[in-house]
Amino acid sequence: MAAELTALQLIAQHRPTLDQALEAIRTRAYWSPHPEHPKAYGEGGSLDAAAGKAAFDALLGTRLDLGQPGTDDWTGAETSPYGIELGVTYPHADIEVLLPAMKAGQRAWRDAGPEMRAVVCLEILKRISDRTHEFAHAVMHTSGQAFMMAFQAGGPHAQDRGLEAVAYAYVEQIRTPDTAEWTKPQGKREPLALTKQFTAVPRGIALVIGCNTFPTWNGYPGLFASLATGNAVLVKPHPRAVLPLALTVQVARQVLTEAGFDPNLVALAAERPGEGIAKTLATRPEIRIIDYTGSTAFGDWLETNARQAQVCTEKAGVNTVVVESTGNYKGMLANLAFSLSLYSGQMCTTPQNLLIPRDGIRTDEGPKTFDEVVADLARSVDGLLGDDARANALLGAIVNPDVKARLEAAAGLGEVALASREIANPEFPDAVVRTPVIVKLDGAKPDDEAAYMNECFGPVSFAVAVDSAAEALQLLRRTVREKGAMTVGAYTSDEEFEQAVQEVCLEESAQLSLNLTGGVYVNQTAAFSDFHGSGGNPAANSALCDGAFVANRFRVVEVRREA
Amino acid sequence: MAAELTALQLIAQHRPTLDQALEAIRTRAYWSPHPEHPKAYGEGGSLDAAAGKAAFDALLGTRLDLGQPGTDDWTGAETSPYGIELGVTYPHADIEVLLPAMKAGQRAWRDAGPEMRAVVCLEILKRISDRTHEFAHAVMHTSGQAFMMAFQAGGPHAQDRGLEAVAYAYVEQIRTPDTAEWTKPQGKREPLALTKQFTAVPRGIALVIGCNTFPTWNGYPGLFASLATGNAVLVKPHPRAVLPLALTVQVARQVLTEAGFDPNLVALAAERPGEGIAKTLATRPEIRIIDYTGSTAFGDWLETNARQAQVCTEKAGVNTVVVESTGNYKGMLANLAFSLSLYSGQMCTTPQNLLIPRDGIRTDEGPKTFDEVVADLARSVDGLLGDDARANALLGAIVNPDVKARLEAAAGLGEVALASREIANPEFPDAVVRTPVIVKLDGAKPDDEAAYMNECFGPVSFAVAVDSAAEALQLLRRTVREKGAMTVGAYTSDEEFEQAVQEVCLEESAQLSLNLTGGVYVNQTAAFSDFHGSGGNPAANSALCDGAFVANRFRVVEVRREA
Incomplete structure (x- = not known):
């Protein structure tokens, strides 16, 4: 298949951003490539406020067909906290069909290597960023956030957290070189010499269990950390906040296709009302990573029961x-x-x-x-x-x-x-x-x-x-x-x-x-600089974002032979 | 207390070794600072074969008093696979006394920072290295390894794996800077400005559960990874292989004392025959990290039951x-x-x-x-x-x-x-x-x-x-x-x-x-270059050594204030 987006194009376009992100997580000074001001997306253009609102309005009452295999039904019953019925329906998946389909493209995605995966992720984020106005309405009408907050926290800040995860994932994977020549002196005898190859391999399929209040902000770190480390990602949104993550999945599938990869590397698992599909998915043997934001009760359940998976949870706390x-x-x-x-x-x-x-x-x-x-x-x-x-x-x-x-x-x-x-x-x-x-x-x-x-x-x-x-x-x-x-x-x-x-x-x-007395608030953290949670107290078992958040999403396999 | 080993001395002495180790794990070329040949330890000197044998012989039949608080008894019944009774007894701990005592020195150890902790660990390894001949006999007469293997695998190769873990732990902790100035532009208004401090904090007390066959080689990675990341470390040796780890604890306590730290940051938990103390220790709330090598049954038990801890297991496999x-x-x-x-x-x-x-x-x-x-x-x-x-x-x-x-x-x-x-x-x-x-x-x-x-x-x-x-x-x-x-x-x-x-x-x-046909064997791995296990199949949930092995042994706590 001739990919529309070549590796060279993607690297040329996104490598500078990746490098800036790597520098930012090292210095932890302020940085963001995603504009926070609604007017920064142009006025009168295809990305502006009016275009975003129109795009959102056009979604209402439609069926969002993601082209996923194993779609056996359509489901969706989101009501905005602002009172409107979204009326959008999403594919309901037969997971016996969808999960195997998600594995089909994993080898090519693994073989693409850390840099290619990173720039594909950055292209996904770029397209989401371009649609920030549209996403803002989707976040507003699922989370109940006011528009400006939905715009910023659900848009640029969420994109920042996704990019931050990609940067951590990338740098973690390149800590080990692709190849090494190992020569051990043996005194007067010939040295022992081995050629070694090291490959970052994914764990399998990652499950992202979204939350109602911050579907993108809390969903993107796990989604992008898992995808950037070579895993396929199944997104199970909160039934009241499907749309922002469904759009995210749609963009990801589009970009993967254009870059020559299998779109089924990212898929949506929308559920019927009361279906409670998260428990079923979380304990499937194919699911090897879980990212979850929500109640302590279900977070604890996941940690206790989803033993086949690496489980990252953000649960309740008392601040x-x-x-x-x-x-x-x-x-x-x-x-x-x-x-x-x-x-x-x-x-x-x-x-x-x-x-x-x-x-x-x-x-x-x-x-x-x-x-x-x-x-x-x-x-x-x-x-x-x-x-x-x-x-x-x-x-x-x-x-x-x-x-x-x-x-x-x-x-x-x-x-x-x-x-x-x-x-x-x-x-x-x-x-x-x-x-x-x-x-x-x-x-x-x-x-x-x-x-x-x-x-x-x-x-x-x-x-x-x-x-x-x-x-x-x-x-x-x-x-x-x-x-x-x-x-x-x-x-x-x-x-x-x-x-x-x-x-x-x-x-x-x-x-x-x-002693915060100015315009920074205790409840806000900035990607690339602040850690969200510590992973060291019962509120969360991981922090956004650090090495530990990404390091166990992949493993390094070594193949060695005599030189 | 005036420390006998100052930070400056330790850094001057060990920083070059640390830097070489960091370079080695990056290139994965051959490197080791620990000589493999028995004669490299001198002949006629205090570190030579005869001196090591004499030191080992002098230990037989003695009580190894580590000066640990809460010592309520003495225990030990090691019989060498070569048939001799070691007759060494070790402190048996009242853990209600020992565990609190191990926490007393944690703040100073945390405040010492990653570099100081690394060079203290390197000093411990250096002193163990100097006593390689003595340790070789201790490993031989507990594991049953032949002398040359006990010397190499139990000595330099184990020390290499310990040093490798220190290097990974060090670099993981310095990925986040100590401080950052964060200034976010606000258009025409004054920028938002924060000063941020980041501190690597330990999880608590780490438990190392040793094995019979490779007490040092399998014990050192967890021990040094946890210590270097600021945790106290309690070593629970296999009842048939206490001596090599007891000597290790003794050296660590000596070095910690000389460097001005609390020796109780490292302690031994020897058990009475049949006491099965590992289960009790593993589920104590103070124990926040566990490293284990041994049977699948007990490894699975730990993963299932020691939920308050980060659990690293190497279990059985079928090669x-x-x-x-x-x-x-x-x-x-x-x-x-x-x-x-x-x-x-x-x-x-x-x-x-x-x-x-x-x-x-x-x-x-x-x-x-x-x-x-x-x-x-x-x-x-x-x-x-x-x-x-x-x-x-x-x-x-x-x-x-x-x-x-x-x-x-x-x-x-x-x-x-x-x-x-x-x-x-x-x-x-x-x-x-x-x-x-x-x-x-x-x-x-x-x-x-x-x-x-x-x-x-x-x-x-x-x-x-x-x-x-x-x-x-x-x-x-x-x-x-x-x-x-x-x-x-x-x-x-x-x-x-x-x-x-x-x-x-x-x-x-x-x-x-x-296609190994020469002098490298499938059962041997070299620190700084080969991964031991992958952490991605049921034989082990972690690899020696990678970022994931160290990244969750500490957390980063941020304190931010207006600039």
Whole structure:
């Protein structure tokens, strides 16, 4: 077959980007090749906002035929958190047909080598990047993120995380040379001489189990890490967030075909409502790698049961912010208010527990009691979300009824410092938009502990009164050790306390943001620089992205012969 | 405490070696800093053969006090496969005291950083290297290896594997910089600027579960990989092979002390006869990494039950040599005869199944029938072991009664092509020395399959008649996939068949040696160049040594603050 995209073309086009990505993960300075601003995609052109919206609208109510073998039915029942029915149907796969078909192209993909696989992955990412406006709507109408966040987190930031994984995968595979000449002196006798060939070989088929809230951002690292290391990838999206990953699979299949590879190296496994296909897929012998984002219960199930696979999980955690003191009280409040509000707290990185000494804290505005800090924070959130348009742009929509139910129940857990309000969304009247609730709890009360020591995913935060800053550190340590944490925040102007909170985070493997008062928030991480999770506490068994995330997705096979 | 070994001294002394090791794992050319020849350790000096023997003799019948906290008893009952009682006793630990004590020094060890940890590890290896003659006797009288093999495999080759692990661990930890300045442009607004610190943090306490046959060679990679990545290491030796690892722990504790670190970062967990302490230790919450070499049953148990730990296992496999044709019949026979005889086949890399077409093979000496090939191989083994002195030097002693029992039972499994003989060892009359048995089996007979499809660890090989070379490949594939393999060998002068056997090994993740007819054997691998196992088939879940072997022994914790 004459490939439309030759290796030379792809390498010429993408090698400079790959090299920049490799440099970025080495220095961890800021870098991204994917523009964050909607207008950077041109205006009036085929990639602009209007074109993206039109492309999304054209998808609604259609059948997305990916041309996959073993398609035995069509399925799909996505309803946007903004109230519209997407009406898109996707292939339902007979896995007894699809899985063998996915293996057919593996040899050629393996033989293509790490560089060719990397640039094919970069071409896939480039085409996704070009369609960022279209993907933004797809992410918005599955996750409930507000448009701008869906655009950025679901577009360039997700593409960055995918590219980062490709860079790690590439460099991991070329640590061993393709060939080596090995000559061992034998004193006066002839030396022993061997020629050795080393080949990076894939483990098999990788399974990506997508999540509802960040289908692309959380899905791309595993997808691209596995594909770049030579594996075929089966994408099992969350039934409420199929479209962004289905489009991703479509682009990948197109690029693979044009580059002369088998499109079945990437496939979609959409499921019927209630089918629960993830368990079936996860324990199939062909599945050798699993990437999963979601509940602790199912993550633990995968780790326990999918023993034939390398399992990377991001599960639930209880994120803590310790407030000991601050030299910028207003900045702290503004920063925290934003963190609690962004996407209605539906991020795995959103702070849940704010640990504040019950005797209050020192600030640049004088001492503040526990009640004052909580009231001021409530006021900051109120102020931030006072304007409905701004509130809608920040909060997005509640992603599913479970989150809404948890939010409603939270008010009964303690004294409500800030009540959740309903916000109307004039564009999407059926959207469920809610401001966050802040509930006061007592760190010393066992009943309260039952609340704050469990993840309450959604726009719910607990202001937990603790006996002292030292007590806060102990509770932080216990929370991270027992429940895990994707993020830890701390505010302190005391050098000794700063050292102490750092030590807790180092000992418990938690990523720490200190004294954020400006435009960076504890719940945001940047690819190529920040690690997302640590892989060292119960919230996740791997970090995005590091060597460990990619190193076991392939193996190196050596063939040696006498020289 | 004023350290006797300063960082500057250690770096000055060992950094060049570390750099050479880093270069070696990159090029995979031959390299070793550890001399293989016994005379390279001087003659008449404190490191020579006589001094090493005297040091070993002085250990016999003594109590090896490591100064470990929580020592509640003394234990030890090693009997050399050569018949002598070692009479050495070791500390028995109260783990409720020892484990907490091992954590006390972890912070300083973590804070020392990757380079300091690497050079401390290299100093430990250097002191072990200096005592290679002494260690050789300790390995010989626990494993049953003949002296020269115990010297080389238990000395320089084991030290090489330890150093290789240190090199991988070091380079893995410095992939992320210590600090980064991250500045993100914001159009006309002030850029966002963060200062980020990255620290490699250990997982906790690592457990090394040693084996009987290669206590140092199989123990050092995990021990040094874990120590170099900041973990404390608890060494649980095989009860029949304590001494080499106890001496290793002693050296490590001495060096740690001199370098100003807590000696309890490395400790020994010797057990009472029948105590079975490995299961207890392996599931303790403090144990976060386990390295194990031994039976599949216990390896599987660890993988299933020690869920709180990263578990690296090397288990049993069924190693195959496919004989399709050869352009050097004599060389092939000589090479195979040596491979089957070395250390009485008690290597995890020794070939077990020789797959030979029942219609015979083409050779440079004309066609040979199946029976001729097997008879010629039997004659080669006989010739190699015809002289008792040479036989003793090659075979060593049978390591334990189980191996002897398996060897004796093997003769009943089929037609014996080469009977095992008893060899007298004039120096150690109680040593159990046996030549290998070769049994003919029929690849098509279900009864025979029950024999050749299971690992029969020891000096037992099966010459398996198969219908064709293509059939041999199918059986090879099935064997590797179902039973695992540490090694695969193949002999062929047919280019197409060579491609086909390579493809099977690539697809099933098995390390392949092709047409070895000289002084390199399928059961030997060289550190810095060859991978030991692949980590991709059931024989082992990790390879020695690669990025995956070290990458998950530590995590990177980030602390970020506004710049």
